[in-house]
Amino acid sequence: MQIGVNCLDNRRYEFVVWAPLQGQVSLKVVLPCKKTIPMEKNSLGYWKTTISDLTPNISYYYRLDDKRDRPDPASHYQPHGVHGPSQVIDHSFRWEDGNWKGFDLSEMIIYELHVGTFTPDGIFDAVICRLDELNDLGLNTLEIMPVAQFPDERNWGYDGTYPYAVQNSYGGPKGFKRLINECHKKGIAVILDVVYNHLGPEGNYLRDFGPYFTDKYKTPWGDAINFDDKYSCEVRNFFIENAIHWFRHYHVDALRLDAIHAIFDMGAKHFLSELSERVEEFSQKQGRKYYLIAESDLNDSHVLIPRKSWGYGIDGVWCDDFHHSLHTLLTGENRGYYHDFGKIAHMAKSMKEGFVYSGEYSEFRKRNHGNSSRDIPAQQMVVFSQNHDQIGNRMLGERLSTLVSFEALKLAAGIVLLSPYIPLLFMGEEYGEDAPFLYFVSHSDHALIEAVRQGRKKEFGEFKWQGEPPDPQSTETFLKSKINWNKRMGGNHKVLLNFYKNLIPLRKTNPALSYPDKKSFIVDSLEKQKIIRMRRWNGSHEVFFIFNFNCSEVKIVPSIIEGRWNKILDSSEKIWNGPGSLLPKELNSGNEITIKGQSFVLYNKEKR
């Protein structure tokens, strides 16, 4: 059931809202003129009315039983924010991506960005200006943090309360379409981050409409969304139609599903399974594939297994274990969930399989965790050395660039981009941005503001020695988190950017690297020396790399047997502001070589 306001044909619009327990719902038009139009309820609890000759941009509320006026839960636009009236959107747009069919998940090189802090202006149109440079870098996919309407102008996006609306301060529906249109024209796919596990605390009027929530399960944000209790069919429909909404009206290519471990559904058909089924049906109708990529703290391969084999049929999943393995090796940190990582063996296992915890006991979780991802294809795993959460959930929001050496940054870039998985970069990572990415909000309710502040203080109680956490509500916190694009013009920033510019095309053009694949590689690791060695091949193409996580140089004898191997990238070389390399240009079997601390090297086998 399509909800919200849908254009039936020229200037005829159908208004549909689900409110099963209300005795009366009417459409209250507030602009251009005030009038109240009765609605009719069907057996599923949907209220409907159709209006002909609709003036564009009409503003409206729904008036409930008890005379409360509420914005449309499926509003496509909230021009005056989360408390104001909803606005009807004319979705006609001059799309120029008629030939665009997207591309396979396996080809994606993803760049995650937050619209508000990616540019000084913090709007969609400002992102457009930077697309060419991202393209030059070799990136082909933008992942945009949530754009669903949130309170005021400063928010990561996970406090959105209108899942169908595009944030007004970012440029609204038209701005978002312009950005996606430009992306597609430049061959860039767009992943949108959507939140189906909770709604933000301010401007959330869903409870007034119906049983969208259940107290059966607890989430970190309060009552869980009702995916399996009475009336859950229509709640599921609300979110499934939301997924389709972004594909249909905005030409989004894929969705990143936030924190699916907080989607509680004990029913015989899991919400995610129904979602993937409906998205597949939509894909088939459109003659192209739309993807679903989950963030999950479950380490559960079941999410990725096809529906016909009793899985949820989700296309991809973020692999946090890869990040944690890498982060702990580079920083030596061992607090919180990092406690479970820190060995070369963890990094090697993640490189081989994806999940490090595949049923083993986790000290941090105090229980066994996960199941095996050994049989999950590599193109279903997204890996990264940084992302908004891993940076922003630190008290001081430090990026890797401020925690580790320059050599380590190149090493991180190498292991992510040369891995057999889908790489993801976080905005600014490519030039070693050193601004923090802090947690910021701008609520209007004072009690809520204080609650968020206190929550943040409590969360970081053990970090008291670092001082008070930055105030999430302050404008300064937001402004500090903006990236400074000009830094890329000089110094190590420029060198790092050039390094990424060399590395990414290698991944795209070398056949041994270009396809995420678990079946054609070998990884081995030396715990004591902190070395990971890896061979990848594809037909007659073959590459060999060594990653040295040791801070000091290490001597090893590579296990390469036959053929001629030429060095094609060496992070320790002086052109990359490294200490200078001791590695030979051509690798000879059996000869000991010396690899500098925190560096990596890539050799390519010469074809006969």
Added chain:
Amino acid sequence: MQIGVNCLDNRRYEFVVWAPLQGQVSLKVVLPCKKTIPMEKNSLGYWKTTISDLTPNISYYYRLDDKRDRPDPASHYQPHGVHGPSQVIDHSFRWEDGNWKGFDLSEMIIYELHVGTFTPDGIFDAVICRLDELNDLGLNTLEIMPVAQFPDERNWGYDGTYPYAVQNSYGGPKGFKRLINECHKKGIAVILDVVYNHLGPEGNYLRDFGPYFTDKYKTPWGDAINFDDKYSCEVRNFFIENAIHWFRHYHVDALRLDAIHAIFDMGAKHFLSELSERVEEFSQKQGRKYYLIAESDLNDSHVLIPRKSWGYGIDGVWCDDFHHSLHTLLTGENRGYYHDFGKIAHMAKSMKEGFVYSGEYSEFRKRNHGNSSRDIPAQQMVVFSQNHDQIGNRMLGERLSTLVSFEALKLAAGIVLLSPYIPLLFMGEEYGEDAPFLYFVSHSDHALIEAVRQGRKKEFGEFKWQGEPPDPQSTETFLKSKINWNKRMGGNHKVLLNFYKNLIPLRKTNPALSYPDKKSFIVDSLEKQKIIRMRRWNGSHEVFFIFNFNCSEVKIVPSIIEGRWNKILDSSEKIWNGPGSLLPKELNSGNEITIKGQSFVLYNKEKR
């Protein structure tokens, strides 16, 4: 990890208790002499001590940090009830079932009984006296309602608080072993009902020992058992070891897992999957198969799918939909969950597939319910016309015998026993017992007693016109629920018993009926006439039956084509106190026949 008190060798016993957050735990022996023995904690939070030269029947508590003395959560015996000390049990017993290997789930004809109300004495030894008669009837499997120690002497068993202990008032561990030993000697298998979704409210000291519960999920009985949160490995172990305990020490053949829909586990390896894996390992070691049969309100085939195909690997499931389809056709009731049933098509679908709700919208649940059980083998479904819940959860605990005609009782017997699934009878059903099976408890805490009373009143608020619900705490309520075995000696009771005695052997001996099988039958139904027709075959054997749910007689033309068909059972005949039959002894293709109201007939194809 084996917990409780385990005999290492002659008179050497190891005491193991899990209390991960306690700073000190000691063993406090209270009988035969008082002494306190310190225990040592291992890294998983298990406290251990070993005692040599143990006098038999030693009584003990565990003394916790704060000097509280608590019975052992894994106590094998609570001779003085749920608050008293635990007693060490010498599990040596003269078993006489050395050759017993159990038999396949597919062969089971199950008889569910409640020890306290099955006989005047209400003890295990009294059940033994009735085994021969049950055997005569053709029943080959006892399903015993929970025997884990509960408060005082009157309880269904679902308020047990010592999952490893055998109810003292039933005869304790020795009594239970004697019963099972006798069963096995007579070729009767034993299924024990166990409760892994909650513990009873009185005498539940588990919280004092460790995080056995979580507030992440709500159950009808309060906080859920902690199957997926911190420390859950050891909680899971507590229940998994419990399953093994019954197989190892009591030679139980199968477990019935109570209400698995209240076992909440979002982890990557579901508790039930781990349970079935561990039971399979134990089975392999023992060289025989132990079964797990679940009660589930989920209608989720996933529970029954093998683990290698991402299911939980549970062997069987109770099919409530079959019951509801049958009950509504016979009684015309349509309140509560019966609202979703009542059509011949429901009964026919359940006969064909098992689940009636396999994704369809349920009016009662106000959501879509279930997934398809079409591909689930018939020997994984248990069907019944009555059970303790379906009788006892009625305000007045009425059995079917007091709700429907005598003809309908025979019809119910027929459809259950001729179905392609595993049949289950509830004690007394076989002779049409008319005593109620009421809900009864005997708590000692006054507030709790009152809470149970009020809860019961609230539950049946809408049945006020029937008067007050019987008082669960009263002895009278318990005594009223005892079955009166002598009734079977006369009148319709005797006739019904004889009817079952004819019907059950047919199921066992006729090859077309003896194996639960979905692949070799055809069902069709006539909604208007309220008729279900069915053919089942096996090799050259073939049977044909007609079930008439119409209260009046119906004329139909059977769709039998070739061969000679002889009537072998006709419930409307006068020998079964029926109105007399109009059905021919030999069925001829194409001839119209008349079948009496609420009756069924079984024809057997003559072999050439």
